[in-house]
Amino acid sequence: MSLQVAPTGPADQDGVDTAPLALRGLTVAYGAEPVVFSVDMTVAPGAMTAIIGPNGAGKSTLLKASLGIVTPLAGQITYWGDGLARNRNRVAYVPQRASVDWDFPTQVLDVVLMGLYAELGLLRRVRPQHIARAMACLTRVGMQDFADRQIGQLSGGQQQRVFLARALAQHADLFLLDEPFAGVDAATEEAIITVLKSLKDEGKTVVAVHHDLSTVDTYFDNVFLINRRRLGEGPVSEAFTPDALQAAYGGRLSDGLIAAQTG
Amino acid sequence: MMGYEFVALSLPPIVIGVLAAMACALPGNFLLLRRQSLIGDAISHVVLPGIVVAFLLTGTVAALPMMVGAAAAAVVAVVAIEAIRRLGRVESGAAMGVIFTAMFAGGVLLLEQSDTSSVHLDVEHALYGNLESLIWLDAVGWQSLIDPAALALLPPELWRMALAFAVVCLATWLFWRPLKATSFDEGFAQSLGWPTGLIGMGIVIMAALAAVAAFDAVGSIIVIAMFICPPAAARLMTNRLGTQVAWSLAFAVLSAVLGYVLAGYGPLWLGYSASVSAAGMIATISGLILALAALFGPHRRA
């Protein structure tokens, strides 16, 4: 056994400096138990990455900790080799649908305009070109006819599309989505994936928490497996293997899932 | 003659009541949407210990120390509630119940222990104020409204309340976007790098400012009622935030004017000589407005 002295202090390895998002040793605990433990992750630029893992595996927590929404116990988070604060306007976040007050008195177009808040600041007026940009984003997700609806009156899938439109309006380079396909209808799923793929074609980076293993290989380029720890990372063809799935989902539980994936 | 009486005796209390009602209703909108309406209840209860401590420290019942004391008590209460809720993992309603009752009890105890017989400081006053006594003795009629000398002698509560309302308005206008985004979707606001905790605290501080400025003139009852009833009724009228705020201000004005007039003249119309509590009547009217909105408001159901 021989251990060499590791250089202390940050040093670039595995493309941390260029990755849109890189995590090193990220640990998050709720109460006395880590829900994410010492996770390293390097998101490939210009690609679509799925974060997969069983329920309670820390997928959403990973995203929230990356964005500073929950405070990690340990670890380093970098965006393009730099802190989040300097890259805020390059990152768009689509939260889980359930985390929002849908009874709030606001309209669809208002929600999309929130995507421009970082740009507009506190007081700059909303001008016709801003409205036009928001409407273009709505059109892109097929929701242009609902601009005046109160958000609570939309179906789950429509709400999800409005969220995506708001992220589009941010003109970001990195999109972080928390379960964008959870509980949506087939038409919405189709619309969302089309938009996400077109973002990739524009050179943007997409990271989505995903739970439907049967669509991983058709939707995504890369996959990141997590169950409290990092259990695999890489192109779908290499990392999305029955072996890795079993490690993430556990023995018997994963048999059915693996069959679905390979069958 | 009627003009003189109205301008001197009724106009100042009505204006003060209207300003107080609007200053409370405005932040009340955001408290309502954030499911924090009862923070207003808690704040208005801890005003009492705040003014008692301020009196014990300064020995006077001057407006400024009273207001500083009340504001400090409100901040202490809100911080304590939040600390208990987060650190002690106590449900927010219960956390409020623990803090505001304990602080109120402390205020009552201090009041009983100290000698306040020489000054006008008691629980009843803090609860329902004394709107009717805020009169403008130097008015001689409507023409006084353009007489600078007479205007300078308006009850100081009026200027205080106007200032508080202006500050609350300005803050709401300035921080409209953060207020809206944080209340609707906190996670998104955080991803923009906005200090959502600070914004939440800012709303409570706005509410505290309104409550503190208002309690002296109109008492805690109006404060609680105006935090909750006009915004709640307004929410049932519309699905737009801007429109809701406008409705809530209109309902606040209506409650204050109608409540004051009914309290002052209602008993006369019924053949009694004395008037009843204006603060209580304003709260009652705001409740009736809410009841009508709950029965007929176009957006009363989700």
Next chain:
Amino acid sequence: MLDALTFQLGYNAALVTLGATMLGFAAGAVGAFLYLRKRALVSDAISHATLPGLVLAFIGMVALGGDGRALGGLLLGSAGSALVGLWVTNWLTRTTRLSEDAAIGAVLSVFFGFGIVLLTVVQNMSAGRQAGLEGFLLGSTAGMLRSDAILIAVGSLVVLLATLYMRRPLLITAFDPGYAAVRGINTHRFDMALMVLVLGITVVGLKVVGLILIVAMLIIPPVAARFWSENAVKVVGLSALFGGLSGYIGAAASATAPALPTGPIIVLTSFALFVLSLLLAPGRGLLAMALRHRRLQKQVHIRQGLLALARNQAIYEGFTRRLLRRAGMMQADGVPTLEGRKEASQLLHDEALWQELRRSQTLSELAIRDDGLTRIAEVLTADQIAALDAQLGPKAVS
């Protein structure tokens, strides 16, 4: 003569103390169920809504030529309007989009405001006879009649017995309304029953602590009790105990020194119990939690640091390096000590075993225990570890 008077006073004071203790005990028990149901502040709406009924009862009794101050009649009136307030709260929550907290706030402020309007009517009505209805705002035990004290003690006892009688369905309803409904328990009815019990305590306690502070007797003891136990039955018992203790101390202190008002002393006593519980209770108390968090953070950093050392990776965080040095795992220049190397290689081996365990058909369900801090020896027997070791074979790191 004087002796008789002191005895008489002592006897009355004892009765009042007994009543307040009983009241605190019952309020603590009822309040615990209310807190577990997460509806603590409904009691605030109920208590403020007593005022109009109280004053109307006074007006009514005077109009009928009665005394107007008869405690029984006043309490009956306050119960009536509190019931109306409770109904309005439920109605607003059920039929409109408003949340329960908004409904509570609306009811408490409007009913209280209307009560104040009526109070000014009484003040104008017959100045001499209005007889301290304000006393019900803050409560007072001074000059309380013996019959009043007995009424309070007996009323509290009745509420307490009714609560104990319904404890099982109330607990199930609080814990899991869905399950309770499946079990055939009418959750709506028991929610109503709980509210009636709360109303009972509120009305009984009005004279002692007043309508503004009575909610404290329902809220503070259970919140304090919750810090000490994860067991609902124990929480109820402890809450009753805290409530009773507060009631006893409040009334006794007030009896010895007239300047000490009963209600506030009761509230502040239970608040003191709450603060002690918040800080010192094992398990949920702040001190215990802070110590646990600190320990966890250190564990995580040391573990991650050692693994980085074992894998020849950089340690990015200064805090990790400091902890490792302090634990004697690493020298000042960043070179691991002998002990550090040993520990690190053991951890690395552990990691490899956990990985292998996830791939094992028979053991992979245990992977759920892998939170990054648990040593595999805590989960597996020596034989199982040996079997995993064998599977690791040549891949083994150490």
